[in-house]
Amino acid sequence: MLRTLLAAALLIVAAAARAEPDPGLAYGPELDGFPQPFxxxxxxxTSQRQPVQMGYLDVPPERPNGRTAVLLHGKNFCAATWEGTIRALTGAGYRVVAPDQIGFCTSTKPAAYQFSFRQLAQNTHDLLAHLGIERPVVIGHSTGGMLAAHYALLYPRETGRLVMVNPIGLEDWSRKGLPPIPIEQWYARELKTTAASIRAYEQATYYAGQWEERYEPWVQMLAGLFRGPGREAVAWNSALLYDMIVTQPVVDRFPDIAVPTLLLIGQKDVTAIGKDLAPPEVRGRLGHYPELGRAAAAAIPGARLVEFPDLGHAPQMQDPAAFHRALLDGIAAP
Known part of the structure; x- marks a missing residue:
């Protein structure tokens, strides 16, 4: 009996070893081959003594209202994942520019780059100057929300309005007890990324435990980068970016934000970068978005807070209709 069970177990292991670990389409290091919505x-x-390029979407409005919205994506997102919001904004008369930051998606994955929020904000500012865009509505989600805060702090006179959608950076994880995480550790973890791991994480945090098939293309978008020929470069850039996020907090600068600010917060979000690597006693203190959103609204002068009681980290994707109503209402005043 024991031999039979052992033989069966060995067959299962052998079959697993032969199986494709993460079947699906593979994309190039700049998301080559992915069907873009625009x-x-x-x-x-030239940045930091090397040539780089930013991919971006520049979508004209149906009936121009003379205003421009800039959409800044999150860590596990791309400009393309703003598709629904781009259509809502252009339908309301906004020109929309959605860049992929250096290290992400359709943009360059440098082997060596000093990633900082100031650098990414400067890159975005240079792009907007190139396009002749002045005083846009700057809308950032997740890591893009943290970047949008830095942008408004660096360029207050050139920011018409700031919108942060479930931004990370509402707390300083290191101050709350997150231990130092070597970049090599981030890199090793990122190399293990699969569609299954992405899907499980997104279901738990982005969608408050729910899942719908319409989320799957965005899972495959990310997974395709990690299946492709540039997976090591993608993983290395991802590791450098995680280090940037953890080591460059912005929450203490919130009182210095001097532009009209709208916070759109899904209340079931539990996101905290590195939480899975934190000790259990620290893990439980991180990612309480109802408290974090209200604290941020109190800290930012004149900020307006809109809460979505049943939504998670990505309200713009989980309930687009409710989110876009709140967004368009919140940025309607010039």
């Missing part, structure tokens, strides 16, 4: 333009610059 044409991708390229902005080539």
């Amino acid at each position: 044409p991708v333009a390229r902005h080539a610059v």
